Amino acid sequence: MTSSAFRPTHSAWNNGNRRHISKSHYDETVVYKYASQKIRPVSLGQLLKYRRLPLSAENILDSVSYSQAELPVRLAKRVISFHRLPFIVGTNPHIARVY
Numbered sequence: 219m220t221s222s223a224f225r226p227t228h229s230a231w232n233n234g235n236r237r238h239i240s241k242s243h244y245d246e247t248v249v250y251k252y253a254s255q256k257i258r259p260v261s262l263g264q265l266l267k268y269r270r271l272p273l274s275a276e277n278i279l280d281s282v283s284y285s286q287a288e289l290p291v292r293l294a295k296r297v298i299s300f301h302r303l304p305f306i307v308g309t310n311p312h313i314a315r316v317y
Contacts, residue, residue: 258284258288264284267280300313
């Protein structure tokens with residue numbers, strides 16, 4: 219499921235099969251795949267669940283599972299945010315170092 223909101227504007231697309239032709243040093247199709255997914259917010263109840271130490275093995279596994287599922291989505295959305303910045307912003311050395 220690809221959202222049109224995350225379709226790249228700077229790259230070419232093949233005619234009928236919508237396969238992305240990338241000119242970057244990473245696979246943009248993976249980035250756009252994750253960026254099209256919805257972010258799962260963390261509730262206050264979930265945060266309170268982890269306030270007591272020591273954490274049980276179950277709590278640690280739940281936390282790791284959530285992080286493994288959520289980090290790629292959030293990072294992909296951040297990469298897309300960088301893609302949408304005007305070119306001049308990318309020439310800033312602080313932004314260029316991160317991107």
